[in-house]
Amino acid sequence: MIGIFGGTFDPVHYGHLRSALEVKDIFGLSQVRLIPSAQPPHREQPAASALMRLQMLELAVQDQPGLTVDTRELNRPGPSYMVDTLKSLRQECNDEPLLLFIGSDAFNHLKSWHQWRHLFDFAHIVVMTRPGADVQHLDDFLKARLAGDITELVHNTAGKLYFQQVTQLDISATAIRQMVAKQQNPGFLLPDAVIAYIRQHTLYQRT
Ligand code: ATP
Numbered sequence: 001m002i003g004i005f006g007g008t009f010d011p012v013h014y015g016h017l018r019s020a021l022e023v024k025d026i027f028g029l030s031q032v033r034l035i036p037s038a039q040p041p042h043r044e045q046p047a048a049s050a051l052m053r054l055q056m057l058e059l060a061v062q063d064q065p066g067l068t069v070d071t072r073e074l075n076r077p078g079p080s081y082m083v084d085t086l087k088s089l090r091q092e093c094n095d096e097p098l099l100l101f102i103g104s105d106a107f108n109h110l111k112s113w114h115q116w117r118h119l120f121d122f123a124h125i126v127v128m129t130r131p132g133a134d135v136q137h138l139d140d141f142l143k144a145r146l147a148g149d150i151t152e153l154v155h156n157t158a159g160k161l162y163f164q165q166v167t168q169l170d171i172s173a174t175a176i177r178q179m180v181a182k183q184q185n186p187g188f189l190l191p192d193a194v195i196a197y198i199r200q201h202t203l204y205q206r207t
Helices: 015-027 052-062 082-093 116-124 150-154 173-179 192-200
Strands: 002-007 031-037 068-069 099-103 124-129 161-165
Touching: 002 015, 002 082, 002 124, 015 031, 015 068, 015 099, 015 124, 015 150, 031 052, 031 161, 052 068, 052 082, 052 192, 150 173
Parallel strands: 002 031, 002 099, 031 068, 099 124, 124 161
Antiparallel strands: none
């Protein structure tokens, strides 16, 4: 099974990295692909350029062979729709189950995603519990997809919804950007190599 973890990663931090590593072990994944989005359709445009966000991700995972960076959204023109990303991954991965991991805050906005129901044609969705975010009431479409245990994900290539608790690190990229803008030290919230990159390129000087 392959895990997929999309985001703006502006910048990548230990909240992302710890949950990616944890779900890799919990679900026995061969790899987790971190996929930076080029033009996120649902939010303000990132503060750092796509290339810089990519370089920070690469620095963050350089010593973690199970975590890989997938650049397909950066190589595709137009908005980064997850449904297009999953469709192209499905073509490459044949019958291997794909698990799309999203935080519970992102899950609460799932219905605003482009062609959201079709996400389940190509992957399972695993919602990771995130501090401070309540999960919305499930409608009949989502309830019908709810998996009782991990074996249901293993035995289907796509189509299931599953909730998984991960270690709760209350870290957000927004808070890190604000800290950097205020000349505060974001140490221990993200890898040192990424902090060094932020300093070197004088990123996030303004909120
Ligand atoms: P921002 O503060 O700029 O909104 P973010 O820290 O939420 O950024 P994103 O790149 O937007 O990071 O998030 C990518 C994915 O990672 C989303 O599915 C999000 O829910 C999840 N995520 C973000 N922070 C955490 C965290 N601390 N623990 C677990 N998952 C997280």
